[in-house]
Amino acid sequence: MLWIIxxxxxxxxxxxxxxxxxxxxxxKHNVSKAWSNIDVLLKQRHDELPKLVEVCRQYxxxxxxxxxxxxxxxxxxxSARSSGxxxxxxxxxxxxxxxxxxxxxxxxxxxDLKADNGFQHLRTRISTLENEIADRRExxxxxxxxxxxxxxxxxxxxxxxxxxxxxxxxxxFSTEETKDPDLTALFS
Amino acid sequence: xxTFVHSLPPELQAATLVLxxxxxxxxxxxTWRLLDNIAxxxxxxTARARSASQGYVELSGQAQPIPGPxxxxxxxxxxxxxxxxxxxxxxxxxxxxxxxxxxRSESIFHLEDCSGRCIIDPxxxxxxxEHRETWFGDTQHPEMRSFGWKLEWMGWLHRHMQYRExxxxxxxxxxxxxxxxxxxxxxxxxxxxxxxAILAAWKTNPIRMRQIDTNSDGHIDADEWEAAxxxxxxxxxxxLHAEGELQPLHILRKPKNPRQPFIIAAFTEDELLxxxxxxxxxxxxxxxxxxxxxxxxxTSVTI
Numbered sequence: 032m033l034w035i036i037x038x039x040x041x042x043x044x045x046x047x048x049x050x051x052x053x054x055x056x057x058x059k060h061n062v063s064k065a066w067s068n069i070d071v072l073l074k075q076r077h078d079e080l081p082k083l084v085e086v087c088r089q090y091x092x093x094x095x096x097x098x099x100x101x102x103x104x105x106x107x108x109x110s111a112r113s114s115g116x117x118x119x120x121x122x123x124x125x126x127x128x129x130x131x132x133x134x135x136x137x138x139x140x141x142x143d144l145k146a147d148n149g150f151q152h153l154r155t156r157i158s159t160l161e162n163e164i165a166d167r168r169e170x171x172x173x174x175x176x177x178x179x180x181x182x183x184x185x186x187x188x189x190x191x192x193x194x195x196x197x198x199x200x201x202x203x204f205s206t207e208e209t210k211d212p213d214l215t216a217l218f219s
Numbered sequence: 220x221x222t223f224v225h226s227l228p229p230e231l232q233a234a235t236l237v238l239x240x241x242x243x244x245x246x247x248x249x250t251w252r253l254l255d256n257i258a259x260x261x262x263x264x265t266a267r268a269r270s271a272s273q274g275y276v277e278l279s280g281q282a283q284p285i286p287g288p289x290x291x292x293x294x295x296x297x298x299x300x301x302x303x304x305x306x307x308x309x310x311x312x313x314x315x316x317x318x319x320x321x322x323r324s325e326s327i328f329h330l331e332d333c334s335g336r337c338i339i340d341p342x343x344x345x346x347x348x349e350h351r352e353t354w355f356g357d358t359q360h361p362e363m364r365s366f367g368w369k370l371e372w373m374g375w376l377h378r379h380m381q382y383r384e385x386x387x388x389x390x391x392x393x394x395x396x397x398x399x400x401x402x403x404x405x406x407x408x409x410x411x412x413x414x415x416a417i418l419a420a421w422k423t424n425p426i427r428m429r430q431i432d433t434n435s436d437g438h439i440d441a442d443e444w445e446a447a448x449x450x451x452x453x454x455x456x457x458x459l460h461a462e463g464e465l466q467p468l469h470i471l472r473k474p475k476n477p478r479q480p481f482i483i484a485a486f487t488e489d490e491l492l493x494x495x496x497x498x499x500x501x502x503x504x505x506x507x508x509x510x511x512x513x514x515x516x517x518t519s520v521t522i
Contacts, residue, residue, distance in 0.1 A: 035511075035514045036507060039506060042247075043506065043507065046250060046251050047254060049254075050251075050254035050255060050258040051258070053258045053262075054261045054262045057258065057259065057262035058261075061263065061264065064272070064274075065272075162270075166270030170266050170267070170271075176264075177261075177264050181261065
């Protein structure tokens with residue numbers, strides 16, 4: 032008789048184990064989804080940047096270092112994106128943001144460029160995309176953090192080890208991003 | 220207990236076993252359902268209303284009303300954002316509660332977090348409200364508000380109607396898990412009216428009209444007007460973007476996938492998980508207890 036009650040208790044424990052496994056699978060997919068959501072915006076911005084560069088070139092010519100930096104950083108972001116290399120993407124993204132900040136600062140010295148409708152539209156569009164990327168990066172990191180904590184805590188760790196769930200990598204932009212552009216150097 | 224059941228007529232013995240079987244099956248089903256809900260909650264990271272991706276998301280913030288007529292809870296007459304109520308009659312002869320009336324608000328309300336707002340459509344949600352009250356009276360609908368559960372439970376002794384109500388009120392903490400969607404209909408309206416305003420201003424400006432008349436024939440033809448309309452649209456979009464008025468309308472509702480739970484709770488995620496955890500333990504014990512009782516009885520009862 033006791034064994035039937037034990038069987039019922041084992042069934043409940045098995046259900047608990049299944050729910051832990053399901054939570055880990057969902058977390059894994061949530062990390063992928065959060066990454067895809069960033070990737071979509073990176074792709075959109077990637078497509079907008081050449082238009083911005085083209086508009087700026089019409090007014091600035093080819094002499095601006097800021098333009099060159101943006102073009103190079105865009106290429107680095109694209110290559111890190113396509114290879115799925117998150118640490119490299121973080122560094123490239125930081126450089127691109129720095130380049131864009133410099134570009135917009137330099138644009139202040141060109142009143143005709145500032146007044147250009149196309150430039151204004153692209154600037155607004157890219158700034159909006161940047162804000163959305165920042166928000167989604169925060170959400171991606173939150174999801175990654177949740178997954179990494181969950182696979183290391185008991186009793187999830189038992190299921191995670193049994194089924195080979197691996198920690199995910201956070202996306203952190205390089206510290207360059209947080210520095211303000213050196214406006215004196217830019218206009219010298 | 221075994222002796223007591225053994226002393227019952229065979230029909231009652233069978234009924235006892237059926238009831239225990241149903242209780243066990245209910246306990247097992249609820250255990251699995253609650254564990255699955257917990258798994259969904261634990262797997263979801265909290266998004267922001269402004270930037271949440273389309274699909275199944277978790278949001279956290281504060282409950283806020285949507286401008287319009289107030290929502291009044293039918294039993295307590297309190298101003299709220301969402302309510303659910305049940306009135307039951309207490310039938311003394313069979314010592315049971317008979318459900319009489321049940322109602323649930325389907326009005327939408329806002330969730331506000333640090334980034335923005337999202338409309339919550341509570342239709343079909345499992346709701347865990349903070350304000351829950353039970354009180355008693357003699358009439359079909361209560362004549363006065365609850366005095367608090369301690370005093371009111373004493374009413375159970377001499378009153379024959381029970382009123383139960385749960386509410387979400389403005390300012391309550393809110394946790395939601397459901398299908399998130401961003402709508403752009405309002406943007407379209409805002410953009411159209413702004414574009415119309417710009418075009419109307421141009422029509423009264425002769426210099427501007429001459430600029431629109433690119434072939435200078437004194438008439439604005441369809442192509443010229445279309446070009447002007449496009450320019451006005453671009454200007455309107457730029458203006459609204461700059462003013463921050465082009466905001467999509469976010470709504471969170473019941474997921475299309477029936478396996479994904481739709482949860483609205485006036486608690487923090489940790490508090491909700493703790494409550495669901497205790498419910499799971501209760502139902503697991505119900506299942507194990509019912510199974511044990513069936514085994515205990517079937518070893519001695521012959522039907």
